[in-house]
Amino acid sequence: MTTSLLHQTLYRWGTTGRLGDLRDPGLCPVASSLDPSSTAELRRWHDLVEPWLRLGDRGVAEPSFFYTAFPAGTAAAGEAVLIRRVQPGDARTASAHLLFGSAGVLTPRLALELRDWTWAPAHLPGRAPMVNPTSLIAYRSGLSDAARTPALRHPLVTLMSRVLAGPGTIEAPVTDDTMALLWAVDDICTVLGSGLRDWDDWRVAFETNDERLWSADPPGMFLRFRRGVPPPGAEPSTRAAALALVRQYVTGGTNALRDLRSSAGLNELDTMAARVDRLIADAPPSAAPAPASAARTPAPAARTPAPAESAPAPPRGRGPARVAAAGTFRASAPSSTTGKGEQVSCPICLGRLDWGGLPLYTYDRGLNQYTELVVPKDANREQRARMTRTASVRCPNPGDTMTAHYLPAGYGQYGSPAVYGFIGGTTSGKTHLVAAMVAAIERGELGGYGITAQPVDLDRHQAFLRDMVRPLFTESTWLTPTREGEVAFADAFVISGGGRQRAVALFDVAGSELSNVGDAKRFLDIADGLVFVADPTRFGPGSLGDPSFNTVLSLLRASGRLSRVSAAIVLNKADLFKFDDPIAHWLTRDSAVLDAAEVLDESADVFGYMRQRDAEAWTRPYLECDRATLHVASATGTDAVERGVRPQRVLRPLVALMAMTGLLTSAEAKDIGI
Amino acid sequence: MNVRLSYRDAHGARVDAKAVEADQDEPPLRPPLETVRLNLELPDRTVAVRCVRPVDRGAGGLAEGYRRLDGEILAGLRLARLCDGRPYPRTVTRLVGYEADTAAPFALLEPLRGVEVETLAGTLPTEQRRRFQVRLLRAVRLLGAAGISHRGLGPDTVRWDGDDVQITDFSQAALIGAPRTVVGAMPWQAPEQRPETPPGWVRGEVGPNDDLWAAGRLIFYVVTGEDLDDTAKLDARPELAALLAGVIERPERRPDAQTLLRRLGEADPPPRPLAADPAFARGRAEFFAQRRRKHPGTAPDPESPPPPPAPAARPAPPRPRRDRSWLLWAGVAAMVVLAVYLVLGR
Structure with missing residues (x-):
């Protein structure tokens, strides 16, 4: 039976661990939620992930996240792994924290949401507990807003054009937008093909910050981000289709993609490959620029400002809004789209809301009621982010049909x-x-x-x-x-x-x-x-x-x-x-x-x-x-x-x-x- | 104590009767069920019954008591349906009536007969042994035909009155096809019902041969007074070895009750299994027809006979009906010849 819990294993540099002694030093599993009475399952997972645990000579300050789901026909079919690998200096400084379990639970989206989790505490007990993603809700944050920023549109079109060219490894340079790009690609691919026969080939796998000279590629769609690599050029044959998809996504989110999927007749096709072929065939020729201009598409790290006509309207209430009380901020909800202000359906009053900029509230369990969220002025960025992740938004109750009601601050990313x-x-x-x-x-x-x-x-x-x-x-x-x-x-x-x-x-x-x-x-x-x-x-x-x-x-x-x-x-x-x-x-x-x-x-x-x-x-x-x-x-x-x-x-x-x-x-x- | 009881009989009819608690003590049941002896005063007669009801004692308390009472009622109703309105064989305790949906549910059962076979182990007269075996196996066969498994056969739930067995306590009975659960007590508990199934065995679903494990061991126990905990014990008892061959096996490899009866030389036909209501079968067929209407690519009713091969397919073999038509024509011809003969002969 599928469990919603995930196993975790912590690896540290050394020559000994729960799998015994190594001949040469390397990353060894030192703590795990797997049954300590037997090493068989630990060994199985070690053998599965070993290609992605190899270390380079020199590390980088930022961690790298590797995610893949194992396709049907492999020994770990239906399972997925997320590796957060850290190597700030030479190999001796390396450690890795793995989450693994059902691919239905550990999705690319969850992997991206957990980027700010308090990873690998220093003293994880030898028999570590399993991880319940639900209980980590306070540490999970979506990237819907960032992924749909119009400024990301051009690098996203470039990347999507490579994705639509078919499963395989795609390399791109690391930028500040790496996570947002991955979020967007996963969103688009998931709406297009999740659950189809060939979904295993198209589900996004990734490595976010690979500094190693050589590392293994998992099968299927794999996006590897490296520092210093040249930006990929757009694939001319698929760029028009990518542009159509990205335009829908940036404008209307996944709802718009679903509408496109329906209106383009994709629902009747039972493979992702067929759906992509249909999109490519139906893409308006005028949308496809000449290959030469495509090659000049700005790379994610060096993108140029979006054209004026697609520039976002001034966001309403983005970021903390100052209030009169000295020393505190009143927080406000992240808008679901920074451009046109996505309309979101409230599941309680069924009204249509302009999401974004609404004041945030927090549920006070002592009082059994919502109170306005007040963030201390001296809270740092991380503290502020953590406080707002569990916050809620009060629905403006269009139509005034119900009493006051609240929605999670992240609700805008869930779609209809x-x-x-x-x-x-x-x-x-x-x-x-x-x-x-x-x-x-x-x-x-x-x-x-x-x-x-x-x-x-x-x-x-x-x-x-x-x-x-x-x-x-x-x-x-x-x-x-x-x-x-x-x-x-x-x-x-x-x-x-x-x-x-x-x-x-x-x-x-x-x-x-x-x-x-x-x-x-x-x-x-x-x-x-x-x-x-x-x-x-x-x-x-x-x-x-x-x-x-x-x-x-x-x-x-x-x-x-x-x-x-x-x-x-x-x-x-x-x-x-x-x-x-x-x-x-x-x-x-x-x-x-x-x-x-x-x-x-x-x-x-x-x-x-x-x-x-x-x-x-x-x-x-x-x-x-x-x-x-x-x-x-x-x-x-x-x-x-x-x-x-x-x-x-x-x-x-x-x-x-x-x-x-x-x-x-x-x-x-x-x-x-x- | 006199009370008015309102209940349904085993065929669903509502009955109101005066019930008088009898002085006679009933053998106690294990909590969370208890029993009292009642005399039911019906319009045309007075009948003695055991009234079984849940009690807030024992493992699981009232909730488990309700569940076990449902087992008693379910078994009784299915056996009553199997016998289509006639009293069902006395080899199983008959259900007289029940009330399952009230705050104080109960079941009314026929009184116990004879003695628990526990008291007869190793001492049953030789001339009664074969009859005991036949009657027990017929009772197990009857349960299978009703689509249920007792799951608690043992020397305390099977009685013998010198002429016939009486299987009692259906509180753990389950439908054949239901997921198996841990039930029963050693040594009568079949391996598939134990908390830990032996290596290679699967828990699976209740099957028609689940009760044969306990029934076979009970037959050995009654004859020898010993527990059949080692198949080597059968070596000294060739007649039992022949009868019980394969019984101590996985359920799918066990012989069924009919096979064991055949080994005893009892070749009477088995009872016809409880059939589905024809209206239900028609409803199911209609479901699949509607499904195909909505989703033309879907499969037809898996329980309906496959359609005949299409004309374009390879030629169908001659049908038996055509052979029978030849016989019909031959008969007609013979009658014509006979008529001509009779006319001419006159």
Whole structure:
């Protein structure tokens, strides 16, 4: 089973370590989270990474980061490693700190986010703990803003033109923008090809500051940055396509790239190579300058100012804004794009925000509320960066539809949130299902699937736990059904594990008559996935089904969004039918594994069971939505909650929905709901 | 103590009855389940039952008690369905009724018969041994047909009344196909149910032969009074060696109950396994048809028969139906000849 934890190993210069004595001095593993009772796994990893642990004669002051994911067919398929190598002087000063584990967890993005982590503490214990990327959230910072700076556009086009020329090693000079360039290349490649058959060849591997005269190249796409090497020239045959991609990326971020992917018909192609070929073929010829001018494209280290027409508008509130109080700064959110101010959807009020420049807040656990973040005036750059990484932004609440709510300061880099709604009659138990799902997420049960989740708004999350989860789970009391005519925000999480972080917002949609409710229609206009909660106590001959199912499907059809919304039909209250076939069978199976064949088998069984119980009307979402699954679940595990609430299989519909709506990008995830 | 009980019988019908607690003591169950003897006053008769209910004692407490009660009910309902409304064989404890979804759930079971075979180990009269073996194996075969595995067979859960066995305590029963869990107690615990499976064994899923491990050892135990902890012990018992060959093996290599019955010379046909509701099967087929409509490239229902080969493919072999048509025509011809003969003969 995939774990979301990463192993770590610390190497130091010497002749002895956990693998015994070396004949010649070199980097030796001296501490590791791997089981100390056996050296087999340590040896395996040492042999895997040894080519990239070799040292040069002279070091450099700055560390170098090496990252690669091992492709299918190799001994470490599905795993990835990040090496932070430090060698400020001769070889004796060298050390290296490795993180390694599932490539689904240790992505290029996570590797870049961890550049400022407090690496390799001096006294890492011999049996070091495993590393939980979620717990490092305070040390992780994205580079979305820097990556999309218009000034980076030309070096990025040059680099992307080499990338589009095909997998292989690309060398470029080290500059201050190395990390941002890598972030941008990873963003673009991930949107274009993550999860495709040939993704192993195109996933970005890198070395950020290689001073050695010789070092090994991992297979696939490898970007090596060296000091003093000449800047690469643009590849003429692919420059136009690179320019089109970079233009979209700088202007509209990954959302714009997704739109391009869709509008260019790339979604129908199942390899990255084919998608790149299509992009190259479709690139407007006028966008491609003559090779001679391409060769003069400024290198990353020597870029020239961007043309005036593409220069950024003055950033609103970038950097610390001075306040009257002496000795402190009021911090403000980093803008997601410095140029045009990216529009970001708030997952809570669903309003469109101009991200950037908003004042920052921090959650005071003692007061259980947000307070404005005040950074001491004498805080150095690193301290200030650390304080702002855990900060939040107060949503300006466009439309004034909700009370104050907050989003993580880094939210702008996550792209559009995935919006899920729970549909079902008042007695369907959907409010309990939402509560049971949030409780399971709170317990970390998504970790079994290799997914981590952090609440978007701690204040609201705590309120949901207090008002909905604890009464049900601690006090064993039934919850009040959603009031009619409401689309109520339940909770939102930042999800990672599918290659990149993305926000997921859960909404509890009121039962029965939705057609009279304007905000329900507005909600359906932006929903990505719907959980249709079926109440099996209402099945029977002659039943017309759940009115809310029918209303929602009619509204979606009217707006032309049926094909764009994925559906998970949940046969809730399964405990009441736990002795029926096939319910009894599925209630025994709840392993945290995303298995497309099992999901299909379960869907067929639930569909068959519904037909057997004269509940055809409840199967409509499967018939009408393009991607759909059916599940057996019980939000409470019993109709007598005084016996204690024990939810069964509540996360499975949510994980299936994440797969169907693109949050999970594994090959298995692509088959879910088809 | 008199109470009104409302419950469902094994076929789902709602029953209300007066229940009177009997003076007779019941052999206690291991917590977290307990039992009391009740006399149910039905409109046409009074029946004695054991009322089994969870209790907040023992490992796992009430939550485990609820789970075990569900095991009892699940087994009883499946056996009742298997026998299609008729009383199912008395080789397994019959479920009289149940209430599973209330704050105080319970199951009503037929009273115990006979004695635990623990008391008969090595002393069962010779003339009863073969009958015991046949009845036990038929009971195990019945469980398999109902799609369940008992998972706790042993000298304290199998009883003998001189004529028939009675398998009791289905609290650990599981559906065949469910993921295997650690259950049972040594030495009757099959290796696949132990906390540490032997090297090379996989935990896997509950299979139809899981109960054969304990049943085989129980047969040896009842005859010899000894635990079959070493297959060399079979050397001195050639008749048991022949009967139990392969039983102490991995589940996929174990003989099934029908094979062991055949070794005993019992060749009666096995019960027909519990079949899926035809409406369910039609619903599943409809699911795959709808799936193909939405996603034309997907596979058809894996459980439906494969379509006949396309005409462009290689010629299909002659079908048996065509042979039968020749027989039909031959019969018609014979009848015509016979009619002509009768007419002319007259």
